[in-house]
Amino acid sequence: MNASLKLFTVRGIDVRIHITFPLILLWAAFQFGLSAGGNVAGAVFGVTAVSLLFVLIILHELGHSFAAQYYGVPVKQIVLSPLGGVAQLAHMPEKPIQEFVIAIAGPAVNVLAAAVMWATAVILSINISNPLHILMGAGGVSLSALFAYVFVYNIFLAGFNLIPAFPMDGGRVLRALLAMRLEFSRATAIASAVGRAFAVIMGLYALFNGAIFLILIAVFIFSAATQENRAVKVRSALRGYAVQQAYAPAAYRLSPYHNLQHAVDFMLMSGQSSFPVCQGELYLGFVTRPRLEQALQTRGRHTWVSHIMRRDISPVSPWDDLYDVQKRMEVEGVDALPVVGDGRCLGIITRRHIFDLHRLAQSAPRTLPKAQSA
Numbered sequence: 363m364n365a366s367l368k369l370f371t372v373r374g375i376d377v378r379i380h381i382t383f384p385l386i387l388l389w390a391a392f393q394f395g396l397s398a399g400g401n402v403a404g405a406v407f408g409v410t411a412v413s414l415l416f417v418l419i420i421l422h423e424l425g426h427s428f429a430a431q432y433y434g435v436p437v438k439q440i441v442l443s444p445l446g447g448v449a450q451l452a453h454m455p456e457k458p459i460q461e462f463v464i465a466i467a468g469p470a471v472n473v474l475a476a477a478v479m480w481a482t483a484v485i486l487s488i489n490i491s492n493p494l495h496i497l498m499g500a501g502g503v504s505l506s507a508l509f510a511y512v513f514v515y516n517i518f519l520a521g522f523n524l525i526p527a528f529p530m531d532g533g534r535v536l537r538a539l540l541a542m543r544l545e546f547s548r549a550t551a552i553a554s555a556v557g558r559a560f561a562v563i564m565g566l567y568a569l570f571n572g573a574i575f576l577i578l579i580a581v582f583i584f585s586a587a588t589q590e591n592r593a594v595k596v597r598s599a600l601r602g603y604a605v606q607q608a609y610a611p612a613a614y615r616l617s618p619y620h621n622l623q624h625a626v627d628f629m630l631m632s633g634q635s636s637f638p639v640c641q642g643e644l645y646l647g648f649v650t651r652p653r654l655e656q657a658l659q660t661r662g663r664h665t666w667v668s669h670i671m672r673r674d675i676s677p678v679s680p681w682d683d684l685y686d687v688q689k690r691m692e693v694e695g696v697d698a699l700p701v702v703g704d705g706r707c708l709g710i711i712t713r714r715h716i717f718d719l720h721r722l723a724q725s726a727p728r729t730l731p732k733a734q735s736a
């Protein structure tokens with residue numbers, strides 16, 4: 363978070379800009395300055411054009427964000443970097459229609475913006491009938507060149523993002539469309555295969571044309587498509603397994619009178635990095651590693667853990683389905699959750715425990731009968 367600056371807040375969403383952003387403005391000023399004959403007007407044109415492009419990206423991300431908020435999905439923030447923008451949603455809903463609307467909302471904003479620009483150009487008789495021609499420099503440094511530039515970039519943003527491959531919007535649109543007919547994991551597998559095929563074709567094309575940057579994008583798309591499929595596969599294989607089959611009952615616990623130094627000692631001794639805080643058998647709260655580290659810096663090691671423990675993390679029960687638990691960890695962005703049964707402190711469950719159970723269930727399923735019928 364320290365590496366970005368807040369621009370403004372809209373509907374509770376912080377729009378932030380990565381500190382490397384000024385670099386791309388410098389680059390634009392230099393690039394356009396040169397191509398326009400090395401003058402200041404060219405540099406101003408470049409900076410204006412690139413700034414407008416980032417306005418378009420913000421609008422695109424706001425499209426995703428407002429659609430997500432409409433379905434009750436919290437949006438943490440939007441971060442702009444020289445590579446583009448990301449709207450950080452708390453999670454992606456698995457209801458196909460909701461994922462579809464959220465994914466298509468971004469590109470839809472750009473299509474809409476392009477249509478409005480086209481209409482404006484017609485009304486003000488600005489010539490953008492041949493935008494590519496103008497982009498090549500025939501328009502020089504002019505208002506119509508700027509207009510054409512932004513117009514084409516809108517089309518490009520919509521088109522590029524609708525490439526049917528994860529992590530692009532198009533990959534999600536495709537998955538959502540498939541999931542309306544098929545099982546979610548099956549839909550993901552197909553969408554992922556399409557994405558990888560696309561990446562291979564793109565990679566080969568780039569290879570024969572010596573386009574290094576395009577090769578990098580192809581590799582990125584290929585691995586993102588593979589990862590998405592793996593994550594969904596792992597999660598759906600967890601269905602039917604219960605927390606009690608995977609959690610650590612012998613985990614270290616803290617009492618409310620332990621201080622942060624004790625927590626650090628326990629952490630070094632056990633390798634465990636989150637701790638339930640219990641008074642006798644009674645569950646009180648949860649100390650996560652990020653919270654502990656933050657408290658060590660701001661409050662010192664003699665602070666009682668009861669003063670810094672998180673009470674907003676609700677514990678899981680030993681009978682909860684691992685599918686739901688894994689999803690909760692992703693949504694809440696935690697690596698571990700406390701396990702409490704009948705009000706009694708039982709232990710913790712971590713991502714590592716879930717990963718281990720999943721591996722065992724794949725390699726030796728007979729050793730791990732499912733707890734519930736899936």
Ligand SMILES: [Zn+2]
Pocket residue numbers: 422426468469523531
């Ligand atoms: Zn998008």
